[in-house]
């Protein structure tokens with residue numbers, strides 16, 4: 213046996229380690245589950261997972277289809293990108309629409325402009341049942357908010373799709389338990405241990421293409437309740453989301469999105485970062501968490517405006 | 527907040543990674559320590575900080591209470607909900623850290639074992655006013671049992687004992703006496719591992735990221751220096767090559783004729799190294815071949831090392847599936863159908879020695895029956911006691927009989943191939959964790 217002095221093995225860099233862990237988790241899903249699906253929104257986290265899946269399974273095909281639960285209120289740029297990416301990969305993309313659940317009466321909105329984001333779970337459960345999926349691979353990360361810090365890599369959901377904190381399986385070493393009985397479901401999170409910074413660094417390293425709205429662009433917005441709200445957003449179906457309200461003043465600003473999701477609940481940030489390396493820099497100097505940026509209350513937004521002014525953003 | 531509140535970045539993406547855990551009893555300062563590390567490395571962002579400031583003010587505090595950052599656990603503790611391991615992240619630019627934060631309460635042996643299973647370093651907190659307590663012994667024993675190579679004993683709240691060196695020295699001496707008693711010190715050193723000591727104040731930040739002026743008598747490393755210097759997992763020893771097969775890639779249906787005979791064995795190298803041309807054996811069947819190629823995605827590698835997820839191509843067509851293990855022919859171990867292990871019981875339903883369980887070891891599963899429960903260990907006194915069954919948080923030495931052969935190493939020699947979990951097939955729950963002796 214040689215000692216550590218004689219053979220200092222080069223440790224993996226943090227990105228290599230995170231990548232390797234995520235590939236391992238994806239392969240565990242493929243090895244343990246009989247009918248998994250990869251949730252793919254066209255957003256940056258799920259684009260990273262697609263690259264990881266390529267590294268995990270090529271030259272074979274992915275051992276799972278891709279699926280998007282579409283609220284109908286997504287940015288056209290993202291939907292187009294989603295379709296383009298699935299086609300390039302030659303993998304099967306399933307799209308299920310919240311609007312179909314609304315038509316079936318399983319989703320009932322309180323008002324026409326209520327966010328459809330939370331209703332995605334109904335459509336997701338319907339799709340899980342339709343296809344008999346036993347595992348959904350998602351892009352959630354533990355650093356996104358305090359409550360997620362204890363989420364498992366393989367998270368168990370009962371027949372109603374519920375997450376019961378008392379019913380989660382201990383996870384030791386890298387021995388993940390993705391077993392489930394019929395009707396139950398596992399949510400697998402291969403990039404649990406990644407931070408927003410890791411995601412951007414990985415995108416930069418792997419030269420991943422992203423939907424254009426992640427990069428700084430001019431956009432009509434209004435200030436609503438302290439948040440920057442994009443208005444008059446054209447939808448895929450030709451309708452317009454977030455129409456400007458009476459008395460609101462439209463401002464044309466240079467912004468980018470840090471997360472892309474349902475238009476009703478995704479606010480952009482003011483930014484001039486128009487390529488990935490600038491975003492990496494901006495993320496490093498950012499003073500606001502990813503979630504904080506999408507839902508700014510008055511006080512924080514004051515502080516961050518102040519901060520950005522100091523840094524010369526205006 | 528000052529405008530220099532900037533996360534450090536590493537433009538070369540070459541930062542390494544360290545997983546560590548914190549252990550301490552309630553109120554020893556775990557949350558404050560983690561909050562302080564995150565704060566001093568600028569990982570806490572303004573909106574979170576604003577929230578914390580507001581909450582601190584509401585509670586009538588003059589300074590921001592950094593333990594609020596991990597307040598999720600606090601609230602649960604008050605409500606008596608199951609407390610669990612939480613994972614947190616920070617980066618210094620040269621290193622990314624994953625902290626496993628396990629509550630230290632007596633009932634939570636299983637949480638500590640869970641947190642320890644992925645940690646390469648443990649910070650064991652001691653309150654300078656209280657010294658080495660029963661729980662310190664418990665935490666040290668568990669950290670040792672789960673094979674954490676680097677142990678940092680942090681004597682916290684030095685500000686409350688006037689930063690008195692004599693008090694610190696006494697605690698270190700007491701700890702070493704007890705560490706010798708339980709064989710911790712000897713076996714840590716025999717395994718090439720270490721125990722270090724540090725005085726600190728998590729509240730003030732003494733000896734964490736900054737040294738400050740209060741303890742000029744201490745000339746050892748600061749906490750962050752210790753963390754930066756600790757080796758990443760598996761970089762320290764030469765371990766044999768162990769490659770459990772996770773998934774077999776056979777894209778024969780592909781329209782690309784070149785791929786017709788492609789047969790890739792996918793998995794992660796759990797230990798050791800492999801190079802193209804190496805002679806390998808596939809266990810348990812014992813087929814022999816040579817490594818033809820090593821791939822990660824499109825990239826062709828000449829060699830690969832521990833913790834890399836790769837695809838291995840062999841010279842010969844060998845029937846291999848998930849659960850098999852590829853090893854170097856010169857280092858092949860004998861598959862076994864009986865194992866002797868320390869087991870920590872994780873489930874609220876006690877272990878029933880009459881039942882059949884499933885043991886999952888690397889990517890392989892086997893049905894298992896209890897052969898004998900030799901004794902259980904009192905984690906506070908480390909006494910061995912006779913027992914007929916196993917309840918949650920119990921640790922016992924057990925012999926299992928296996929339906930399928932497993933390719934194991936002793937846990938002391940190899941954490942990846944010495945570990946297993948026990949699954950209850952009726953609930954599919956993970957009910958136990960085992961470390962092979």
Ligand SMILES: Nc1nc2c(ncn2[C@@H]2O[C@H](COP(=O)(O)OP(=O)(O)O)[C@@H](O)[C@H]2O)c(=O)[nH]1
Pocket residue numbers: 550551552553554555556557558559593682683684685686726727728729730
């Ligand atoms: N004076 C002093 N108080 C501390 C120190 N570290 C933690 N505390 C306080 O001790 C209490 C418990 O700390 P906390 O971090 O919540 O402990 P935990 O239960 O281990 O997470 C809090 O009121 C802290 O402010 C320290 O180094 N010095």
